[in-house]
Amino acid sequence: MLSTEARKPRLSALILVVLFGITVAQASEAFLVQGLPSLTPFIQTDMGLTKAQLGWVTSSVWAGMTVSSIPLGFFIDVFGVRRTLLSGLTLLGALAILASRSTSLWALYTCLFIAGVGFASVYPSTTKATMYWAPLSVRGTFMGIKQTGVSVGAAIAAMVLPRLALAVGWRSALATAGAIVIALGLFCYTLYREHPQERGPREAKRGKNGGSVLSTVLRSPVIWRLNIVGLFLLTCQASTTTWLILYLKTDAGYDVVLAGSVLAALQAGGMIGRLGWGAASDVLAGGRRKPVMMCIEIMMALSLAAVTALGAGTPVWAVYGLAGLLGCAVMGWVPMNTIMRAELAGKEATGTVIAVGATVGSFGSIFGPPLFGYLTDSFSSFRPAWLLLACLGVLAFLLTWTVKEARSPD
Numbered sequence: 050m051l052s053t054e055a056r057k058p059r060l061s062a063l064i065l066v067v068l069f070g071i072t073v074a075q076a077s078e079a080f081l082v083q084g085l086p087s088l089t090p091f092i093q094t095d096m097g098l099t100k101a102q103l104g105w106v107t108s109s110v111w112a113g114m115t116v117s118s119i120p121l122g123f124f125i126d127v128f129g130v131r132r133t134l135l136s137g138l139t140l141l142g143a144l145a146i147l148a149s150r151s152t153s154l155w156a157l158y159t160c161l162f163i164a165g166v167g168f169a170s171v172y173p174s175t176t177k178a179t180m181y182w183a184p185l186s187v188r189g190t191f192m193g194i195k196q197t198g199v200s201v202g203a204a205i206a207a208m209v210l211p212r213l214a215l216a217v218g219w220r221s222a223l224a225t226a227g228a229i230v231i232a233l234g235l236f237c238y239t240l241y242r243e244h245p246q247e248r249g250p251r252e253a254k255r256g257k258n259g260g261s262v263l264s265t266v267l268r269s270p271v272i273w274r275l276n277i278v279g280l281f282l283l284t285c286q287a288s289t290t291t292w293l294i295l296y297l298k299t300d301a302g303y304d305v306v307l308a309g310s311v312l313a314a315l316q317a318g319g320m321i322g323r324l325g326w327g328a329a330s331d332v333l334a335g336g337r338r339k340p341v342m343m344c345i346e347i348m349m350a351l352s353l354a355a356v357t358a359l360g361a362g363t364p365v366w367a368v369y370g371l372a373g374l375l376g377c378a379v380m381g382w383v384p385m386n387t388i389m390r391a392e393l394a395g396k397e398a399t400g401t402v403i404a405v406g407a408t409v410g411s412f413g414s415i416f417g418p419p420l421f422g423y424l425t426d427s428f429s430s431f432r433p434a435w436l437l438l439a440c441l442g443v444l445a446f447l448l449t450w451t452v453k454e455a456r457s458p459d
Contacts, residue, residue: 063242067182068191070240071175074134075198076205077233078171081145081226082110083199084206085161091211091219092157102154108415109158113165115411121170122404126397130178131241133400137170138234145227149220173403176387180396181244186331189338192384193327200320200380246396266394266402274448275390276409278346281441281448282386283413284420285349286379288438289315291418293356293372296431302361303368314369315376322381330385338392339454342385343446349378350442357432378442392455 086107093103125133141164148160175195183191206226213222266272293315297308322345330341352375359368387403394402424434 064182064184066240067178067242068194070237071134071178072195072198073233073240074138074171074175074237075195076202077138077230077237078141078168079199079202080206081141081164081230082168083203084210084226085110085223087207087211088214088219088222091214091222095219096154096157098154105154105158106161109161110165110168111411111414113162114169115165115408115415117166118169118173118404118408118411119401121166122173122401125170125174125177125400125404129243129247130174130181131238131243133170133174134241135234135238137167137174138237139231140164140167141171142167142227142230142234145230146224149224149227169404169407172407173400176391176403177396177399178241178244179388180391180399181247185336189327189330189336189341189384189388190324191327192388193323193325196323196384196387197320200316200323204316266398266405269393271452272390272393272402272405274452275386275393276406278342278445278448279386279406279410280413281445282346282349282379282382283410284417285353285413285438285441286382287414288417288421288434289353289375289379292421292425292431292434296356296435297359300431301359301363307365307368311368311372314372315380318373318376319380321373322377323384325377326381327384327388330388337454338385338389339449339452342382342389342449345378345382345385346442346446346449348374349382350439350446352378353435353439353442357435389452389454 089103089107092098092106098106121133121137144160144164144167148157148164151157151160176192179188179192179195210222210226213225290312294308294312297303297311303311326341326345330336330338334340352371355371356375359371387406390402390406391399421434421438424437425431428434
């Protein structure tokens, strides 16, 4: 039998392998789901869809995710991370392949809606894996690294899928993306190892008291405050990524190339934020998440308010700098909010609490951009909409201020 000293290097290596596996899982789902919009021009032309019909297509995966997140969260807590990742990514990839053969709008929508069920399983299961495997001293950093998989997968999809669609058509491109996701799901299944502490709580949930976890999560006012924070911040995130380029082009007078590069700076800031905020909570805040979360929210509110001051006379370096700061907050907040909810709920309930939060937050993604557009049309200006988002950042700050962090997150 190995001594404790002899086992430590192997354990450390296993933790890194697990971290790599769950980061790949996040990149896999982002590659397909966030890559799908890059195929919409080809889908619209081939199937003769209106813009409204195309909107149904792009929202279908998110709709499937919304209705299935809570049952899947409980499924993850009962059956474990490893099997959930495999089944979720396989379902996502297989339904994408099936969608590529659709000949009608509703067949396409139905396939992508069901694919959303697989999509819904990845975020909570990888978060649960982080809670079990990441040492407490670096948990925030690990959560940030894991979430950068989303940015990596989306960036690769944006570069690869449109070119592939031009070469072989959108159907073959979507089918290829689905096959890649299935292959990566098998790869993640091979890499991931069940944590020794994971089995005990999971077996307990299979008994007659299995519903108590969901009941506890739904009745916790502290967790609900963080869920509402997530709703506000996802509204800001979805609205910013949807409208920033158009705002810079129309109101601020920037050409489309500069506006597009500013959006790239926003995404780059988001990657830095995901990594930086987690490390800051581990190293500078001694494992506390609340002070870091409140800093993010204040930065978000100030940056969103500052967007209204952009104009043709603003120096380019200032535009890029503001985009980077805004991205650091509006794209980088997810790991901190996630880990706060997970540590309050405990490892054994992580899947459930993250799934409930994802369901609540998805309404910000669905309704935020249309609300932003409605305000812009009503006032014939983007300014009120940007200021509303800034106010949501302030409200998120005030709600987070009332939250009492978990005393013993492990």
